[in-house]
Amino acid sequence: MKTQIREMLAQYASLPSAATLDDDADLYAAGMSSHGSVQLMLALEDTFDVEFPDNLLNRRSFSTITIIEQTVNQLVAGKEAA
Amino acid sequence: MDVALNAHGSTLLERARRVAGIAGQHADDVDRNARFPREAVDALISERLLSIQIPVTLGGEGATTAQIAEACTVISQACSASAMVFAMHHIKLSSLVSHGIDSPWHQSFMRRIVDEQLLIASATTEGGIGGNMRNSICAIEIDGDTCRLQKDATVISYGRHADAILITSRAHPDAVTTDQVMTVFTKDQYTLERTNEWDTLGMRGTCSEGYLFKGEAPKEQILPKPFAEIAAQSMLASSHLLWGGVWYGIAVNAMTRAQAFVRAAARKSPGQTPPGALHLAEASSLLQQVRANVTAGLARYEAALAEPELLSSMGFSVAMNNVKIAVSQTVPKIIDHAMQITGIMGYKNGTAFSLGRHLRDAQSAQLMISNDRILANTSNMLLVNKIETNLLG
Structure with missing residues (x-):
């Protein structure tokens, strides 16, 4: 999934450097804007057929590739359990 | 104490x-x-x-x-x-x-x-970035224990009169434009060369002139958090809420003058409703909306201070943006009502009912951080953040 997230970061969040970023690198420090983060969220929602609840819509939830993957996995698991 | x-x-x-x-x-x-x-x-x-x-x-x-x-x-x-x-x-x-x-x-x-x-001022805008304070061109340079910064600061409100300036820049010369820090420089650590005058429609006393800033200070004066966090967690709310308090005060004074005008008319002709009375009633409803917006925003901020996650959430940013939009759009309307009530006495300078300064000062509300920029930011967040469906939160 990390590869997919990297591709989406490059495509939707205007972060061409995503391919070479560490899993734990701060995406905001790498140049992701709040506009870019929303575009990324929309792409993630569409690709993984999930919806981010409001309590996950904060800077931290989208701050690194690792955290994004955890968040999406958690939502996908929640959807399957339902 | x-x-x-x-x-x-x-x-x-x-x-x-x-x-x-x-x-x-x-x-x-x-x-x-x-x-x-x-x-x-x-x-x-x-x-x-x-x-x-x-x-x-x-x-x-x-x-x-x-x-x-x-x-x-x-x-x-x-x-x-x-x-x-x-x-x-x-x-x-x-x-x-x-x-x-x-x-x-x-x-x-x-x-x-x-x-x-x-007295502390700040320098967050810069020539070449179009008013978006979350971007910097200038970068702070660290050399041993010292940091140096030069910034084309297009606006430093009361800059010449301040004892220290909080100034944003990129975190280092290789940083992207959004990777920013904020540094405190005290008056003995910088020079200001004036580049822009402040001859404006209103808020003339803030003396928000532009300067070329050149500073050098010990590097420990750089705030230890990224500016993105500072902007989201303290500046956003405190700006919109304290500005809201200022703008509400302008509207209150305009209304106080308008009410005095209506009461004086009412006393002169007992038994008759003065012509401005309905305007006063309508404007008092607008005034209450402004007050409710600011006080609800203050209560929400106090509640969020206990939970850092809430402070950096989109829902909170949307709410603070909405306070700013609503207050800045409504205060000029209230002053317009007050002007209708006071008529020529409000239009003239130097009377007990003069409203020219109020009208001009209140126009700044929609421009200091342009409402268009704020609406663009909110509209982006509303692509994912849900509308609040309950009344009491």
């Missing part, structure tokens, strides 16, 4: 009212000559109101944002430029108090603010 009382037994409100008394005497002169409201700021210093926000442990009074907003409203009814200087000073302090509290240099600087009643 109880924040409500200072050593002389005055409440915060009484101290703010004394400042307002002095600010009001000079408001027209400050406005006419676009000069710094020196008398009002000296009064803020003698009432020790410049350090009320600083925690009690560092010698301050630990005042809440709501208490500071109330003082903004009181002072703004007399002179909105003075109140805006006071508000902006406390917006900078909120960054220091929220993000410098664990840093020894910033702690001792906050003690200095208390002892010397220092």
Whole structure:
């Protein structure tokens, strides 16, 4: 999934450097804007057929590739359990 | 120490009212000559109101944002430029108090603010970035224990009159434009070369001139948090709420003048409703909307302070943006009603009902951080953040 997230970061969040970023690198420090983060969220929602609840819509939830993957996995698991 | 009382037994409100008394005497002169409201700021210093926000442990009074907003409203009814200087000073302090509290240099600087009643300005805009303070072109350079910065700061409100400046820049020369830090420079550590005048429609006393800033300071004066966090967690809310307090004060004073006009007319013709009375009623409903927006925003901020996740959530940003939009759009409407009520007496300068300064000062509300920029930001967040469906939160 990390590869997919990297591709989406490059495509939707205007972060061409995503391919070479560490899993734990701060995406905001790498140049992701709040506009870019929303575009990324929309792409993630569409690709993984999930919806981010409001309590996950904060800077931290989208701050690194690792955290994004955890968040999406958690939502996908929640959807399957339902 | 109880924040409500200072050593002389005055409440915060009484101290703010004394400042307002002095600010009001000079408001027209400050406005006419676009000069710094020196008398009002000296009064803020003698009432020790410049350090009320600083925690009690560092010698301050630990005042809440709501208490500071109330003082903004009181002072703004007399002179909105003075109140805006006071508000902006406390917006900078909120960054220091929220993000410098664990840093020894910033702690001792906050003690200095208390002892010397220092006035703090900021430089967040820059030539070439179009007013978006979340981007910087200039970069701070660290050389051993020293940091150096040069910035084409298009606006530094009351820059020439400040004792220190909080200034944003890229975190290092290789950083992307959004990777920013904020650094405190004290007056002895920088030079300002004026590049822009401040001859404006309103808010003339804030003296928000442009400068070429050149500073050099020990590197420990860089705030230890990324500026993105500072902007989201302390500046966003404190700006919109304290500005809201100032703008509400302008509207309140316009309404006070309009009501005095209507009451005088009513006394002259008992039994008849004066022509302006309906306008007054309509405007009082708008005034209440502004007040409700600001106070609800203050309550929401106080609640979010206990939960850092809430503070950086989209829902909170949307709510604070909405306070700014609603208040800045409504206050000019209230003043317009007041002008309809007072007629030529409100239109003329130098009467007890004059509203020209109010009208001009209030126009700044939609422009200082342009409402278009804020609406664009909110509309982006609303692509994912849901509309709140309950009434009480």
